[in-house]
Structure formats: C-alpha cells, structure tokens
Amino acid sequence: MRIVACLNGDRRPGAHPALPVSVDQLVTDAHAVVAAGATAVHIHPRDAGGAESLEPQAVAALMERMRADGPDVPVSLTTSLSAQSDPWRRYDLVQRWASPSLPDSVSVNLHEAGSVDLIHLLGDRRVAVEAGVWTVDAARILVATKVRVAAVLVEPTQVAVDDAQRNTAAIMSVLDRGKVAVPRMLHGADATAWPMLSQALEEGLDIRIGLADTMRLPDGAEAHDNAALVEHAVALASASA
Template sequence: MRIVACLNGDRRPGAHPSLPVSVDQIVADAHAVVEAGATAIHVHPRDPEGAESLEPSVVSALMERLRADGPDVPVSLTTALSAESDPWRRYDLVQRWASPALPDSVSVNLHEAGSVDLVHLLGDRRVAVEAGVWTVEAARILIATGLEVASVLVEPTQVGVDDARRNAERIESLLDRAKVTAPRTLHGSDATAWPMLETALDIGHDIRIGLEDTMRLPDGSEAFDNAALVAHAVGLAAESS
C-alpha cells in the first residue's frame, strides 16, 4: 500500500504554521514525512512569492533539489488549473519542463479543460499520470478515452461525509464495471479527509494525507505538521492490517 504525503496543495502561504512553500521547506518536509512512514510525496511547486507555478524554472529548481537532497521516494507534482488557469499555457509549460528534472508522476484532473491532451503529452514524455477523478463524469472521460494512467485518484469534493462517500461509491462502481485496473487512491479534504482515508483502508486502496487535504487530526485538533498527519495515518493503516 502506498502512503502519499500531500505537502501543500493550493493552500495560501501562512494557512498553517508548518505549510511548506519554499524549496528548502519542501525538501525538509519531505524528509520528515518519509521518516514518519510516507512512501511517496505530492507537491504543488511554488514560485519565490509562494504562489503555485508550473513554470519550467520553478519545477526544475524544486525537482533538482529533491533529487539531490530529498528522500529517495517517488515525487508527484500537480498540473491543476489552480496552478495555471489557461489550459493551453499549461500544456506549453509542461511541454517545456526539463527532461533531467521531470517528476516521477503528475496528477491530471480529468474534468479540467485540456486534460486529455495533457495526458497524451505526458505519455510522450514518459511521465506517469495519476488521473484525478472527482465526479462520475470524469470517470466516464477516463473510460471513454481509454487513457493509459498509472493510477486513479478518486477525489470526492462534497463537504459532507455521507455525500462524499456516495459520490466515491458511484465512481468506484463505474470504474469496476468498466474493468479499470489501475491502482486507486481514495481521499477527501478537510471534514472528509479522515473518513475517506479510513474507507480507503477498509477497501484496500492506497491512501494519502497531508496539509493539502487537512490541517487537523481526527479529534479536531490542529496537526503540528505534515509528519504528524502521516504518522497518524500510518498508525491507522497498521491497525487495519
């Protein structure tokens, strides 16, 4: 089972005292979460002002440091439109990412404009794709296009736990019926983060946790940092095995 630490997401700098934004902070945090039990990391690259960025110079600076000084685990980056709102410019930026500093994989949200073309580009560049499936409609895109992806991220965005769980079940059912065999990760956000993680453990999916998904532990207290979130998730995984 993979345990992915999602370090920062699209949260604003300062949203949490331990949110890693700079390259130095991300590298240090990557070591901390791996020590806590994470087997992979997922990062939203940030420019010098702390804003999300897919600029080749920003991605190269981050990946070069992670390769040189970070832990030896797979690195996933985002391609969400929150980082670059123009899908055509996003395609151009990803196309210009430097080959020596490519991530192991990237997440592509299939409901976003330009996602299918981006998946094909990444395939040509030999970068594994994690298909972000937020809705049944996104699952249908994955099935209808026959896209080759390394994994599927089932990501219900509903605020309520019951609504999120129902959406996830509908997505899972559709993927099962279509015989989509790629490994799956199930996760929620904020109020649904821990319930979805526990559901993922129950059904044998990979899990992820981190300040991108929630800043709190299951008891509602603020987590000290990403490593504290990962450590708690690792404990739950051990209990469920």
C-alpha cells in the first residue's frame, strides 16, 4: 500500500503555520513525512512569491533539490489548472520541463480541459500519470479514451461525507465496469479527509494525507504539521492491517 503525503496542494501561503512553500521547506518537510511513514510525496510547485506554478524554472528548482537533498522516495507533481488556468499554456509549460528534472509522476485531472492531450504528452515523455477522477463523467472519460495511466486518484469533492461516499461508489462502479485495472487511491478533503482515508483502508486502496487535504486530526485538533498527519494515518493503517 502506498502512503502518499500531499505536502501543500493549492493552499495559500500562511493557511497553516507549517505549510511548506519554499523549496527549502518542501525538502525538509519531505524528509519529515518519510520519517513518519510516507512512501511518496505529492507537491504543488511554487514560484518565488509562493503562488502555484508550472513554469519550467520553478519545477526544475524544486526537482533538482529533491533529487539532490530530498528523501529517496517517488515525487509526484500536480498539473492542475489551479496552477495554470489556460490549458494550452499548461501544455506548453509541461512540454518545456527539462528531462533531468522530470518528476516520477504527475497528477492530471480528467475533468479539466486539455487533460487527454496532456496525458499523451506525458506518455511520450515517459512520465507516469495518475488520473485525478473527481466525477462519474471523469471516470467515463478514462474508460472511453483508454489513455494509459499508472494509477487512478478517486477524489470526491463533496462537502458531506455521505455525498462523498455516494460519488465514490458511482465512480468505482464505472471503473469496475470499464475494467480499469491500475491501482486506485481514495482521498477526501477537509471534513471528508479522514472518513475517506478510513474507507480506503477498509477497501485495501492506497491512501493520501497532508495539509493539502486537511489541516486537522480526526479529533478536530489542528495538526502540528504534515508529519503529524502522516503519523496518524500510518497508525490507522497499522491498526487495520
């Protein structure tokens, strides 16, 4: 089972005192979450001002440091339109990422414009793709296009747990009927983060946790940092084994 620590997501700088934004902070945080039990990290690269960025120089600066000084675990980056709202501009930026600084994998949200073209580009560059599936329609796109992906990230965005569970069940049904056989990860956000993590453990799926998904522990207390979230998730995984 993979335990992915999602370090910052699209959170604004200052959203949490321990939210890592700079390259130095991200490298330090990556070591901390791996020490807590994470087997991989997922990062939203940032520019010098702390905003999300897919610019080649921002990606290169991050990946060069992660390769040189970070922990020896896979590194995944986002390609979300939250980081670059123009899908054509996003395609151009990712196309210009330098080969020595390519991540191990990237997430591509299938409901976003240009996602299928971007997956083909990444395949040509031999970068593994994790398909972000937020909706039933996104799952249908994955099945219909038959694009090659390494994993599926089932990511219900509903605020209420019951609604998120219903959406998850509907997405899983489409994936099952479409015989999508790659590994699946299930995660929620904020109020659904821990319930979805528990469901993932019950179903034997990969899990993800981090300040990108929630800033609180299951009891509602604010988490000290990403490592505290990962440590709690690892304890839950061990208890369910």
